[in-house]
Amino acid sequence: MKSELTGPDERTVVRRWARHPRCVARARADLRTTLASWGLPTVEEVALLVLSELITNAVRHARVPGRQIETRYLHQGDSVRIEVHDTGDPHPRLMTPRPEAVHGRGLFLVDALADQWGVTPRAVVGKAVWAVLAIPDDERGSTADGQLGEG
Template sequence: MQPMGSNELEVVGHWAHHPRAVGQARAELRKALAGWGLVTVEGTAQIVLSELLTNAIRHTRVSAGQEIETRYLCEGDSVRIEVHDASDERPELRNPSSEVAHGRGLVLVEALADRWGVTPCPVVGKSVWAVCALEASECIPGSTGRDLEDIPGSNDSPGVERRRGP
C-alpha cells in the first residue's frame, strides 16, 4: 500500500495486486466514513468495496509494479466507491448456479448499492463504481451533497450505469 491521498470529500488509495489489499482498503473506507458521519452505511459500503476490489484483483492482469486505485467520495448523504484498474475488460453481472463457488460479487453490488456502473478511463483501464446512500430517515436535515456532475471525470466518458429499483 502507498500512502493515502485525501481532502475533505475524497480519499484515494493505491493497492498492490494482492488479496491482502482488500482488508487494508476496507480499513481506510471505515475511517473515511467515520470522518464524514456516514457510519450507518458502513456495512453496505464495506461489502460493496470488498466485491469490487476482489474482482479487480482476481480478474485483471497487471504488469509488475502496477497498482489498483480506490477512491471514496463523500457526496452529502452518500459515498461513491470507485475501483480503478488497468484492464479494459468490463465486468459482467452473472446469475451463477448454486453449485458455483464464485461469480456473485456483482450480484451483491447490484442488490446493495443504490446505483453502480462502469466508466472507461481515457487512456487505459476502467473504473467500476457504486454509490451507497443513507436511507431517507437517516439523512441529516439541511445537509447538501454534490451531484455526480460535480465530480471530475464522472461524466467525461460513456459508461454503463445500473440503478436499484425505486
C-alpha cells in the same frame, strides 16, 4: 497502500494499493475509518461488502504486472460513491450465479446492495467500477466532526 490523497473538502479520499489479496482487508479498514470520520455508520456494513467485491474483482482479474489498484471514496451529500480503478481491459459483467458456483457472485451482490453501479473506461487504459450508496435522511446533515450541518 502506496499513497494517500484527500480532497480539499475532505469528502474525497483516494488511495493506491499493490495488486495483492492483502489489499482487500487494508482497503476495507481504510473505508471503515473514512466513513467514521464522515459520521456515516449506517452505510458501513453495505459499503464494506461492496468495496470487498469490487476490489477482489480487480485483484483477481486485472492482471497487469506492476500496476496498482486505486480506490476512491466520495461523500456526495446524499450518497457515498465507491470506485475501484484498475488497468485491466475486460469489463465485468453481471451474471446470475448458479447455486453450485464457487465464484461469480460479486457483481450480483453489488447490484443487489447498491443504489447504482457501473463501469467507466479510463482515459488511457483500464476502467473504474463504481457503486453509489444512498445515505439515510437522518445522516445526511452530518459533518466530519459529527455535528449536524445545515441540511
